[in-house]
Amino acid sequence: MRSDVLVLGAGMVGISTALHLLERGRSVTLVDRGLPAGETSFGNSGLIQSEAVIPYTFPRNVGVLLSAALGRRIDARLRWASLPAIAPWLLAYARASSPEAVRRTALANVPLIARARAEHERLMDRAGARHLLREGGYLRVNRSALALEEAAAVAARVRDEFGIAFDAWDADRLRAEEPHLSPALAGAIHMPEPARVEDPGDVGTAYARLFEGEGGTLVRGDATTLSQPDGSWSVETEQGTAAAREVVVALGPWSGDLLRRLGVSVPLGVKRGYHRHFRAAGNATLGRFVVDDDHGLVLTPNKRGIRLTTGAEFATRDAPPTVRQIDAAEGVARGLFPLADRLEPRAWLGARPCLPDMLPAVGPVPGRPGLWANFGHHHLGFTLGPTTGRLLAERMTDGEPFTDPAPYELARFGGSGGGGRTYHRAPRNG
Numbered sequence: 001m002r003s004d005v006l007v008l009g010a011g012m013v014g015i016s017t018a019l020h021l022l023e024r025g026r027s028v029t030l031v032d033r034g035l036p037a038g039e040t041s042f043g044n045s046g047l048i049q050s051e052a053v054i055p056y057t058f059p060r061n062v063g064v065l066l067s068a069a070l071g072r073r074i075d076a077r078l079r080w081a082s083l084p085a086i087a088p089w090l091l092a093y094a095r096a097s098s099p100e101a102v103r104r105t106a107l108a109n110v111p112l113i114a115r116a117r118a119e120h121e122r123l124m125d126r127a128g129a130r131h132l133l134r135e136g137g138y139l140r141v142n143r144s145a146l147a148l149e150e151a152a153a154v155a156a157r158v159r160d161e162f163g164i165a166f167d168a169w170d171a172d173r174l175r176a177e178e179p180h181l182s183p184a185l186a187g188a189i190h191m192p193e194p195a196r197v198e199d200p201g202d203v204g205t206a207y208a209r210l211f212e213g214e215g216g217t218l219v220r221g222d223a224t225t226l227s228q229p230d231g232s233w234s235v236e237t238e239q240g241t242a243a244a245r246e247v248v249v250a251l252g253p254w255s256g257d258l259l260r261r262l263g264v265s266v267p268l269g270v271k272r273g274y275h276r277h278f279r280a281a282g283n284a285t286l287g288r289f290v291v292d293d294d295h296g297l298v299l300t301p302n303k304r305g306i307r308l309t310t311g312a313e314f315a316t317r318d319a320p321p322t323v324r325q326i327d328a329a330e331g332v333a334r335g336l337f338p339l340a341d342r343l344e345p346r347a348w349l350g351a352r353p354c355l356p357d358m359l360p361a362v363g364p365v366p367g368r369p370g371l372w373a374n375f376g377h378h379h380l381g382f383t384l385g386p387t388t389g390r391l392l393a394e395r396m397t398d399g400e401p402f403t404d405p406a407p408y409e410l411a412r413f414g415g416s417g418g419g420g421r422t423y424h425r426a427p428r429n430g
């Protein structure tokens with residue numbers, strides 16, 4: 001089996017990259033060991049975060065750090081047994097969370113975020129999946145007037161500098177819009193521009209079908225068999241050996257494993273996150289994606305029920321799951337919205353693939369001609385998959401990249417500089 005490009009990994013990032021390459025006239029084989037959009041791109045919260053220029057930073061407040069270390073938080077939790085293995089990545093992440101570095105990341109996010117929604121809508125239209133999109137923006141709710149005021153002040157700074165719209169809703173407006181949320185809430189910051197989807201896995205599956213329908217080849221295979229025996233790259237699949245001149249590594253949180261085998265070391269860590277579904281109690285309804293800003297959890301309507309997702313668990317990718325973070329989130333969520341019984345016996349666990357500066361790697365793998373990277377989309381891989389898929393395909397096909405690709409080069413780590421204002425945000429939703 002021969003094609004121009006092998007794309008390894010059929011998550012939102014790999015599928016989107018494969019589609020953009022196909023559109024630019026390349027023959028593409030998309031390889032995954034499982035179902036398309038069956039991993040991180042299945043279990044996320046499904047928000048197209050077209051407002052998210054400010055990255056989720058490493059907690060810099062000592063109180064937050066301590067409570068995260070002691071396992072007392074829902075938005076951030078450390079698994080102590082993983083600490084020796086993840087300490088170097090955590091340190092790099094902490095360094096990249098300085099005000100100067102955060103501003104650099106925010107500026108680099110702007111061109112990607114600005115296109116994110118339009119790129120999805122374009123693919124949704126082609127894939128016949130537009131019906132999965134839900135308008136109405138999303139809400140960040142607070143219990144105290146003070147917390148709400150602080151959240152509004154941060155949102156106003158971001159609006160003034162980056163043009164991201166928001167509305168501040170008082171308790172009455174919130175009750176009118178979402179009558180079944182807790183009456184104890186002081187109000188919410190409403191972000192009107194982002195959209196949610198009914199089920200992120202369904203969106204990925206629709207894009208994978210589009211890829212096959214437009215002539216792409218989707219096969220099951222193990223990316224770790226990648227080799228370069230005679231100048232071209234090849235990988236073993238259920239349909240035999242697949243070979244190509246060029247390869248894209250889009251393995252999400254598994255990308256570092258493959259690159260390590262090829263002698264390339266990347267500072268890819270993970271922030272794990274859980275989800276669990278519930279029936280809504282009685283006649284309760286939830287119309288929007290809701291971030292509990294005080295506790296760092298998300299409740300969102302999903303085709304399976306109300307999906308509850310947690311913030312970041314700092315642990316090695318493959319450490320056994322624990323229920324403490326999702327159970328604690330469930331306790332808080334039950335006070336936020338009337339949830340009935342759980343809809344499945346076990347919580348889902350996934351891993352956000354994170355580079356220390358919270359920007360993806362989109363470009364050539366240095367020193368490995370023909371090998372390209374598209375991974376490390378952290379909290380925003382569902383949002384950004386179609387956009388970085390375009391950017392990489394433009395680079396690989398000598399098209400004019402829609403933005404300067406320099407901030408997303410894999411070779412970028414180790415730089416410093418910048419300056420400006422602070423917009424720290426805890427590692428909460430997404």
Ligand SMILES: Cc1cc2nc3c(=O)[nH]c(=O)nc-3n(C[C@H](O)[C@H](O)[C@H](O)COP(=O)(O)OP(=O)(O)OC[C@H]3O[C@@H](n4cnc5c(N)ncnc54)[C@H](O)[C@@H]3O)c2cc1C
Pocket residue numbers: 008009010011012013014031032033034035036037038039040041042043044045046047048049221222223224250251252253254271272273274275309310350351352353375376377378379380381382383384429430
């Ligand atoms: C709880 C949670 C909530 C989130 N919410 C949001 C959100 O609301 N909005 C948003 O934009 N982002 C969100 N994210 C982040 C987003 O889900 C990820 O950034 C995104 O899914 C990463 O996509 P990907 O394609 O890079 O990786 P993946 O979806 O993980 O795809 C990688 C693929 O590689 C395959 N693979 C791995 N190893 C091999 C191998 N050896 N051989 C072959 N195939 C292999 C896997 O099977 C998988 O299909 C959330 C993440 C979590 C955990």
